[in-house]
Amino acid sequence: MKEIMNILRVVSESRQAEISPEDNHKVEQIVKWQKETLTQAELAFSGSYEPAVQALSDYLSCTPSSDSTARRFATQMLTEVPEPYRAFETLSQWLVAINYVIQRAPEFEKETFPMSKLFVFYMFVPSGNKLFVMNEFNARLTQVLQAWQTYLDSEESKVVLNPEGTIPAPTGWLSQSAQEQLCLSQAKNYADRTQTYWGFTSYNDFFHRELDLDTYRPLPANDSNKIVVSANDGTVYRIARDVQYCNQFWLKGQPYSLFDMLGGNAISKEHDVPTPSYLIEPFVGGDVMQSFLSGADYHRWHAPISGKVVRKQTIEGFTFSELRSEGFDASAGTESQGYQAMVNTRGIVFIEDEFGRGLVAVIPIGITEISSVEITVDEGQYVKKGQELGYFSYGGSTLALVFQRGMVASFMAEPASDDAQFPACKSAENCPAEKGCLRVRSAIAKLHDPQKC
Template identity: 30%
Template sequence: MSPSAYVPDHIGRWVVRKPAILDGWTYNQLTLPRAQLPADKKCFNVRPLAPVIQEFQQLIEDDPELFMYFHTMFDEVRRPNGDLDHVNDYKELMKTLDRIITQAPKFGGANNLVMGVPMYAVLAPFCNTPSGYNIFTNPKVNAQLHKIFDVWAAFLVSPESRYVLTTNEQCWFSPIAIDVMSERLGTSFYDAWVCRDSNPRNHYGFTSWDDFFTRRFRPHMRRVIDPDNSNLITAACEAHVHTIQSNVRAVDKFWIKGNSYSLSHMFNHDPFTPLFVGGTVYQGILSSLDYHRWHSPVDGIVRNTRLIPGMYYAARLDNDPDPDVVSRSQDFVTAIAARALIFIESDNPVIGLMCFVAVGLGEVSTCAVTVKEGDRLKKGDELGSFHFGGSTHCLVFRPQTPLKPFPHLQPGTVHNVNSNIFYIENGTEMD
């Protein structure tokens, strides 16, 4: 397989590229000695599975179809020589998930994001198998995963999750983590982000892992440029550009590469859907190191908001050996993953109605909308946020909107939230 077959560099990949490293990390989660666990977790090796994990195991054993798929899934992911280096069966998988929900994500290094999404790191090898696809599209499995995420989220919003917010190795305020997080911002971590305390030994004042993850920029960091120019459309998120696609269809084969967006499925058959048929979809990808709040790209009024439940680990299957199949399925997930829709009527009638789509992936699928129908927005006003990890998002425009991207808006480029990304043709002169 040529290097070009792997996840493109512009994709905000979630796990390390090499299967052997991923296997080793997952194996360590299963076998980590008690002495290496956080102090309040050292009884892990002797305590029973958490009730929500016991419930998952019981679901597998009670449902004959799931029971079969959870066995054949392991057969499908084995190496040609028969080896399986991460977990050997569904019971070991349950033990590994049980451990993960007692821990906060650690910093995985500049190029190794295994730690940022530990549950996906365990499940990633199975997501690109036929049996895994059947499992992760099963409504009962997704309902149970939601329960597991709720239990884990309760820990991630608690003060106990701050043990990863220290200067220790693989923690988020270690020298390498601070350097990586500060590099693109061009300033120190403390000067870039709102902190309640200047001392990393006091967790910079963050109250939990989630409080750190949803941190806010200081006001000087991401100002809207030329805010009164209604012909300029700004970035809703801090993100890597994935794609811009025009003439999108109401219904399309979103599971086939090249037939990227199916508006009716993306919008879950919302009544506004027909207004966008033939229009434009822009998609950008967030990583676990990015800012995770969303901001309005236009001045206008919120016409509707919707939260749509979805699947968490379903991906477009392929023959690529790179385990990060969900990152290769960015357009696919806009039709099937948990997501939030925010329809905004721009004050500029040439733009008219547009939609912001937040797409949550895997265990990082919590979309928190903070605006409601009827709210008046200025460009840059906050719309909501992702919680617990990196995700993806779309801006969708009507076909009548004469939309033009700025030249820098190319796949792989990174744009700042509130920066200008589109202009209205014949409305704004370009330099």
């Protein structure tokens, strides 16, 4: 097993030089899962791909719509994984497995992020690392992920919530075990648990379930216009101050680059021109707080301050991309969250503080699986602190708050330690911001008085 780890890992100052037993175990489990999934996929394969997978296959084959460079990278990436641990010998096998995954919803206590498991080695090996950042390949892969999202939005997908269809659910995402692991007692739908599916209409409807916010995520008791609240549940990944307009975000340390992060050269779903400079320049010298959302976290995001939405945009970026300089990442990208804030699919909601302090940008970012970003507020709309702004559909995600320079007096929240673990049932007592734990609508920072900004 050291052979695969030595090939898949780049030893850098930012990661440990020795192979940990934990990483060894993760790789063993990934290889085992890939081989089992291929066996199941081949048994289930009807002989034809789903349309989006067929389009990806055509792009990677000798067809009029193909790309020779992409085909070369895709073919080479398979061989760059050492043979004893190579689950996929051909591109067709890899595509059959992808085709299998997008016709199913994740099952409880099985692999929660299957697409990441299919891609984790290939995102890292040299040829695959290049393939996943080719724009046309990413566009074809995005179509595959959108097809998967369509299924996860369908009523058919809710069967994994309660496979037996009995009340209470003995297995699935609504079982007693899942209720405890995911703290489902805090969900609004908990009141409907006498129904077979608790009123959920699909797997995604369950994934971005609403919470009883007034009971479990109240605004701070000492709230004032100086208090910034967390936009999301999660764990603090990084806090950066004096952030620069343009930076080499692909280097060690993944420094933030506001021009790239805020869409200075990107067309969005809502606007056919990039973010204007007058919306980017006020953030130069400002602050960024980025956090990670686990699969068990609440996946809706809320306004950190009260004010007016002056611009919203959804930027389609990469879906699976990571920095090789960070070393092999068994989680398929979470070690590259800073970099992903500049290049991955993301939303941006610019809010102008109602007291004239300046702008705050809320940036939800998809990092694995589908992680589509749905913004539910409109430009020109006034939002109150703690009000919902939107949600993530199924997938891994991270969220960044960017503050105009001079706004933040101090942060109450601090980055979490590498070994930090927090309970699913978050409360003020067991989820302290100063330890890196975030509860949506809890206090995370203090702002200067308006006249000082």
